[in-house]
Amino acid sequence: MLDLTFEAPAPKVISGAKQDWELVIGLEVHAQIATRAKLFSGASTTFGAEPNSNVAFVDAGMPGMLPVINEECVAQAVRTGLGLKAAINLTSAFDRKNYFYPDLPQGYQISQLYHPIVGEGEVIVDMAPGIARRVRIERIHIEQDAGKSIHDMDPHMSFVDLNRTGVALMEIVSRPDIRGPEEAAAYVVKLRQIMRYLGTCDGNMQNGNLRADVNVSVCTPGAYEKFIETGDFGHLGTRCEIKNMNSMRFIQAAIEHEARRQIAILEDGGEIVQETRLYDPDKGETRSMRSKEEAHDYRYFPDPDLLPLEIEQAWVDDIAAGLPELPDAKKARFVKDFGLSEYDASVLTAEVDAAAYFEAVAEGRDGKLAANWVINELFGRLKKDDRDIATSPVTPAQLGGIVELIARGDISGKIAKDLFEIVYTEGGDPASIVEERGMKQVTDTGAIEAAVDEVIAANPAQVEKAQANPKLAGWFVGQVMKATGGKANPKAVNEIVAAKLGL
Template sequence: MTENSKLIQGRTGAWEIVMGLEIHAQVASKAKLFSGAAVGFGAGPNEQVSLIDAGFPGMLPTLNKYCVEQAVKSGLGLRAQINLKSQFDRKNYFYPDLPTGYQISQLYHPIVGEGVVEVEAEDGSFFNVGIERLHLEQDAGKLIHDLSPTESYVDLNRAGTALMEIVSRPDIRSPEEAVAYVKKIRTILIYLGTCDGDMEKGNLRADVNVSVCRAGNYDKFKETGDFSFLGTRCEIKNVNSFRFISQAIQYEARRQIEILEDGGSITQETRLFDAVKGETRSMRSKEEAQDYRYFPDPDLLPLVLEQAWIDEIKASLPELPDDKRRRFMSEYGLSQYDAGVLISEQAKADYFEAAAKGRDAKLVSNWVTNEVSARLAADSKDFSDNPLPAAHVAQLVELIETNVISSKIAKEVFDHVWNGEGSPAEVVEKHGLKQVTDTGAIEKAVDEIIAANPDKAAAVAEKPQAIGWFVGQVMKATGGKANPAAVNDILKTKLGL
């Protein structure tokens, strides 16, 4: 990503975008944060609600230890500080989907403190995003407005569901960087198994804080830490797709610049992104912390963790994306780009490794990231739903390596295999697709084509690249089965090159 992509040219000069993101990730837990009620997508309205979730008087919350463990694991994956002592607070506000009248969250003493995430940009360069905190909190319920023209309904299935809110520093400078950052956080959490990252179901969504300032002011902010160099920020709530994140930022930045260039000022507020119109619209003025009347939750003791337990969790962490990318580059000799594409999805990385054992890793990588990925995308599937065994890709590559089939024939073989006709070896045998390596048969085809085209053969001496025409004719005559290397060698001999 070039520096220029971080600038927007207005009527009165250049502007910079500055962003911090709050990612809300649903903890991959079967029970809620403070109750034993089930967590699951697709249940009927209010089927997964306990008395605690419904705010019945006298019901006391009990902290789910598993959710705490998942938060600690996520913090370690973000290379962040794990706080041995944290505290739950009540965030007080009244809304129909919050029956208690408050949300239990962590404002003053979060379970995870500062960290840093290294993110790969589109051009292969890297930038760091500081993590300010990760805290646990309970989700609210859901209002349903489309069942009646005059009434709204409340579904409390989500009420009390455990969320991890990951708050970044204002280190993100463009829509592309914002998308790359969210993708990286999502990938880390999926690798850790602490969140499934399903944005369509709302299990991972982002609040995007956008501000603009004059070019050069961001550097002054970094030098001094003085937030006055940055513009007034507006928060765009609950954006749940990468495309919408990019569109929302672009629209909001332009909106703010136009207001400032017209002599106006930005009102700090919460906004929503209208995906149909491609624009943000005001939701409510931005509340400050004191409006929520935060105070420590009297029903919950401070959370005290033992370092030995943290160390035990750390020792159990799986290989994370950055470590896997470095290993793929050193162990398999892949480029940074190829390794980055493979590790972007854990299932894709695992699939590659299963297919690459004993094979040409670069060739396997090409098949996995191109042909297999393209077929899955066309069928609206991802690698976790991949119907093609990794062993079939390994066998296909082996057939290419041993010159049983050519790379061109391999694509035809792959079509048959994908359509369920059997393994690559079975398809090659069934359809007679073995590569012709008999030099006598190839030489016979070469002689016939040269004899039939003496003028073209004579022209090759003056224009050697014309040999490509002969290669094509030989391949056509042999049904594409001739060994390309053998064809080239024989043609060069016969044509005196």
């Protein structure tokens, strides 16, 4: 594993008109479980289907329809818990959370308030190379999603799409360990990365498959330490919850605004009302949505249609045995096996597909050279063309072939960039392209020496200048490279020019 230094949470300090304040943040992340069917029905979870086309009778709340739990949803929740080093509860239970809203046809949401399937765990959040923070996970529970109300199709009517109704969610609840906007975004990024590696959630925030409810409060310096010492939440100040955040940038902006809003109220002698708020990205502000409900407001009670969920330790052990290599372990291996810097390893392991691509390029080759080409040339070009690694026109085998040609000295770095452009736009085998188009680097010292002699003989005045100022020898190198069409080995050219000029 990497040698990490764990920092104590560094609070974001905001200066008010009268005093300094610190932020305390906890997140409830709703992650759509990656399954083809919903939590309690066989209806499809495919995104983008026609409204109300992915709806079973039980999703629509039809009388007499009983829920039947999807085993794969349970397995995915267990897999996520194991990936977060969390306790797996062999017995859990479902509860009804009762409230009325048009997109909730049953009149209640099936969730797990009292007995969640996953207990305490942790997320290691990368703050800088070698520096990490530990955010505690309180619990993960399974619940069903609600539908979607649509208000912008007709000024006089609202519509309801039940396609999301009954889709399985994991609610991942953190402790109030996060102390600033940047750390909050970094936490969500790391959580999404882990779930993508596990294959338990695709993390697509634009589709609503990963959303965060952000709880924000402000306190005076030193109050958080008293909370840690005593466990008394009263030290942290009254929190407000910002609902349904689906952007890292908006999460940070919403926290900043909400903190300053609360500080202004407190310094003016007012009190913070515990409530649920929405973030308006157009105005850059939060606004009140409703008062914050407590558990008793929802009249939770055990769901009478679902028995307690009991799983066996052997089944959990089988899932644990099948876990993939997770991001932190893969990053540590890349540093050790390929000699990469921690930064480069972090870039390459940020997405599971990118990590797999790099490994295929680097297998049996120079790891550092492969990393340089994947990060700088391939990623740079893909970003320019608004592509991702899945749609890269250059395969790992093709890029690996270019790396091999460079390592063998068959092509120079400059020729390699030209070759990469050909492969990117036209395809083909790199080695064959080099042979067919005469791109192979000139390594014959006799041929290079002849080219150097010719340039020197034609430029006696420049020779005198270079002998007086060795830095000007680069001019001869450039002329030789030009004369050979960029095919001469640059190292050999430099050595021969220096020898010929007596430098």
